[in-house]
Amino acid sequence: MDLHSTPKxxxxxxxxxxxxxxxxxxxxxxxLYQAGKLSEEFAVVGLARREWSNFTLREVVxxxxxxxxxxxxxxxxxxxYYLPFDVTRNDSYINLDKLLKEVEDVYGIxxxxxxxxxxxxEFFGTIASNLKAHQLTETKGWTRLIIEKPFGRDAASxxxxxxxxxxxxxxxEIYRIDHYLGKDMxxxxxxxxxxxxxxxxxxxNHYISNVQITLSETLGVEDRGGxxxxxxxxRDMVQxxxxxxxxxxxxxxPIRLTPEEVRHEKIKVLRALKPVATDNASEYFVRGQYIPxxxxxxxxxxxxxxxxxSPKSITETFVAGKLQIENHRWTxxxxxxxxxxxxxxxxxxxxxxxxxxxxxxxxxxxxxxSNLLSINIQPVEGITLLLNGKKEGTSGEAVPVQLDYNNxxxxxxxxxEAYERLIYNCLLGDATNFAxxxxxxxxxxxxxxxxxxxxxxxxxxxxxxxxxxxxKASDDLLAKDGNHWWPVN
Ligand SMILES: NC(=O)C1=CN([C@@H]2O[C@H](COP(=O)(O)OP(=O)(O)OC[C@H]3O[C@@H](n4cnc5c(N)ncnc54)[C@H](OP(=O)(O)O)[C@@H]3O)[C@@H](O)[C@H]2O)C=CC1
Ligand SMILES: O=C1O[C@H](COP(=O)(O)O)[C@@H](O)[C@H](O)[C@H]1O
Numbered sequence: 004m005d006l007h008s009t010p011k012x013x014x015x016x017x018x019x020x021x022x023x024x025x026x027x028x029x030x031x032x033x034x035l036y037q038a039g040k041l042s043e044e045f046a047v048v049g050l051a052r053r054e055w056s057n058f059t060l061r062e063v064v065x066x067x068x069x070x071x072x073x074x075x076x077x078x079x080x081x082x083x084y085y086l087p088f089d090v091t092r093n094d095s096y097i098n099l100d101k102l103l104k105e106v107e108d109v110y111g112i113x114x115x116x117x118x119x120x121x122x123x124x125e126f127f128g129t130i131a132s133n134l135k136a137h138q139l140t141e142t143k144g145w146t147r148l149i150i151e152k153p154f155g156r157d158a159a160s161x162x163x164x165x166x167x168x169x170x171x172x173x174x175x176e177i178y179r180i181d182h183y184l185g186k187d188m189x190x191x192x193x194x195x196x197x198x199x200x201x202x203x204x205x206x207x208n209h210y211i212s213n214v215q216i217t218l219s220e221t222l223g224v225e226d227r228g229g230x231x232x233x234x235x236x237x238r239d240m241v242q243x244x245x246x247x248x249x250x251x252x253x254x255x256x257p258i259r260l261t262p263e264e265v266r267h268e269k270i271k272v273l274r275a276l277k278p279v280a281t282d283n284a285s286e287y288f289v290r291g292q293y294i295p296x297x298x299x300x301x302x303x304x305x306x307x308x309x310x311x312x313s314p315k316s317i318t319e320t321f322v323a324g325k326l327q328i329e330n331h332r333w334t335x336x337x338x339x340x341x342x343x344x345x346x347x348x349x350x351x352x353x354x355x356x357x358x359x360x361x362x363x364x365x366x367x368x369x370x371x372x373s374n375l376l377s378i379n380i381q382p383v384e385g386i387t388l389l390l391n392g393k394k395e396g397t398s399g400e401a402v403p404v405q406l407d408y409n410n411x412x413x414x415x416x417x418x419x420e421a422y423e424r425l426i427y428n429c430l431l432g433d434a435t436n437f438a439x440x441x442x443x444x445x446x447x448x449x450x451x452x453x454x455x456x457x458x459x460x461x462x463x464x465x466x467x468x469x470x471x472x473x474x475k476a477s478d479d480l481l482a483k484d485g486n487h488w489w490p491v492n
Contacts, residue, residue, distance in 0.1 A: 009042035010430050011112045013103060017090060017130055018121035019049025019060065023151065027182075028121065029067040031423035036079050037070065040427055046106040050088035050099065051122075060085035082110075090126045096137035103139070114142025117429060119149045128167030135171035148172045149429055150179050152243055153234065154438070157454070158447035165440050174440060178429045183244040183351075184436040185421030185428075187410060188380040192251045192353075193265075195378065195386060202376075203256070205357065207332045212373070213484075214338045215354040216248055217491045219346035219472065221298060224320070228311035235318040237290075237450055237457070240342040246273065246446045247438065249338055252353060253328050262435040266442065273445035277327040284456035289465060289476040291321035293345040296469030303345065303469045317460050320344045321467060323477035324453075325484075337484060341477055345469040351380035352491045365401035367391065372401065375489060384410035 014032065016024055035041045049060045061080040068076055086102050088095040107114060118134060120127050127150060140146045148168065155161025168177060183189050196202055205211065218240055224231040231239065247269075254268035279287045294305040307314050321343030328338065357374040375389040385408045392404035428436055456462050465474030472488070481487050 009040055010115055011044040012115040012117060012430055013046045013106060013112055014117045014119060015048045016119045016121055017050050020051035020053045021121055023121045025067045027422045029064045031426055033068045033079055034423045035427055044110045044112055045082055046110055047083045049085045052089050054087050055085045057085050090130050096133050100137055100139055114144030116146045121151055124153055128164060131168040131171040140171055147176050147178060147429055154179055154443050157451050158444055161443055161447050178434060179438040181243050181247050181438050182421045183247055185425040186380055188384045197256050208335045210357055211336050212356045212358045213336060213486055215489060216340045218342040218351045219348055220344050221349045223345050224309050228309045232312045232316055232318050236320055236322045236342055237454055241322050242446045242450045245340050245342060253333055265435055266439050270441050275328045275330040276449050277329050279453055281452040281456045284453045285462055288324040288453050289480055290319035290457055291465040291467045291474040293320050293469045294466045298470040317464050321473045323480055325480060339481055343473050347470055347472050348492045350491045353378040354489045366399055367401045
């Protein structure tokens with residue numbers, strides 16, 4: 004794989020008039036162009052039902068980009084083409100075939116095509132089977148499929164979707180997006196673990212007490228209430244982003260950095276997760292829902308008053324859980340996870356708490372003397388190591404000392420950058436940072452019994468005030484083991 008190549012490609016976006024295309028995809032493709040990672044021989048074909056023209060799409064693309072270089076933007080936008088398209092209609096695919104051949108002629112593109120599914124998930128199967136039926140995947144070049152989340156809503160539907168798309172694409176042509184895998188510090192987890200001899204020997208149940216993973220958001224559901232109310236935090240964040248983080252943190256070193264070897268190790272972790280039984284779910288998982296509160300001096304509404312959300316909704320906007328990995332490395336080490344909306348801060352952070360010394364001879368005025376390694380994913384990117392050092396001027400006292408390494412990134416959300424990286428990986432044919440079907444299915448199999456328990460309103464949904472770090476039950480979950488959440492701000 005040539006890491007500096009600029010493959011001649013057409014990117015076909017299904018759902019080009021939608022929110023994701025405008026907010027993430029167009030800016031990311033522009034950034035690749037600006038960085039010289041796309042040659043002049045590329046085209047983007049946008050598809051949706053709206054009667055737009057090339058001109059309308061180019062205007063929207065232009066508006067979505069924040070760059071002072073107007074000439075470059077203008078040049079970039081000329082690579083965009085629009086076709087009014089209904090995913091359910093045969094004639095749409097016939098017209099697409101014609102347009103693709105035309106633009107490939109214009110740019111000398113040898114049939115390399117990325118099909119990006121950015122529509123509602125109900126259409127993913129229909130699009131794949133129509134692409135196959137109309138032979139749009141049969142070219143002289145390569146064809147790849149990028150598929151957005153959600154990938155199913157349980158193991159059965161994910162399996163069905165897999166069957167549908169695999170009629171048109173082989174597994175190595177399918178790139179299932181998990182944008183967390185495109186974040187710089189998430190990709191750094193493997194480097195920190197496997198390129199530093201000081202960490203790997205300690206990375207096991209002999210030295211680690213517990214692992215804490217927090218993905219907290221300050222925003223509510225915004226204008227996605229309709230989608231979110233049928234999804235909830237478990238499907239929206241835990242089944243994908245959180246379990247991907249768990250597998251990266253817990254996996255054994257791969258023998259090579261190929262997609263197959265890395266995936267093999269991640270899958271072993273997911274297979275080793277101790278299943279949580281439906282009738283036992285409350286012992287290991289807590290669900291919560293936000294109620295009104297004050298954030299940034301402003302009163303914010305509770306979840307049930309959000310637009311397109313049922314006033315009686317029992318959808319969880321917060322999840323905390325204790326995961327157990329049953330293998331030689333991790334048995335006995337809880338992996339605590341939590342994620343939620345309308346929490347105190349926008350933070351994604353992993354904290355590794357090391358076991359205490361068998362005998363600490365130094366008095367420490369602070370209650371906790373644990374060594375902590377924080378992997379700071381966002382908004383600050385870097386790592387922090389909390390050690391104990393001698394208190395200046397005293398002989399027998401120790402104080403916490405913090406070593407900080409920061410990736411200087413002022414960008415509050417690293418999402419556009421993540422999409423940019425992942426689209427480029429797909430252009431290069433590198434599937435390392437995408438979710439394989441086995442990972443997706445194993446993740447669903449883990450969360451399905453918990454979701455089943457939550458289908459009924461018999462399992463308590465704990466309310467939490469907006470602007471806090473979730474319900475008290477989340478703290479109780481750790482307190483049962485004699486642990487507590489470390490601050491993440
Ligand atoms: N927005 C986000 O931040 C995120 C989105 N996703 C996922 O990305 C996908 C797209 O999301 P988003 O952009 O927000 O959704 P939107 O509802 O904003 O966009 C949906 C797109 O699909 C098009 N569409 C709808 N019906 C048809 C049809 N029959 N034929 C052709 N096109 C159709 C719409 O255009 P038109 O009405 O003109 O046909 C529109 O372009 C979803 O799977 C979502 O879950 C994932 C993570 C984050
Ligand atoms: O996938 C999703 O992620 C975002 C959070 O992403 P981040 O990069 O801003 O941390 C979340 O808001 C959204 O609900 C979910 O679908």
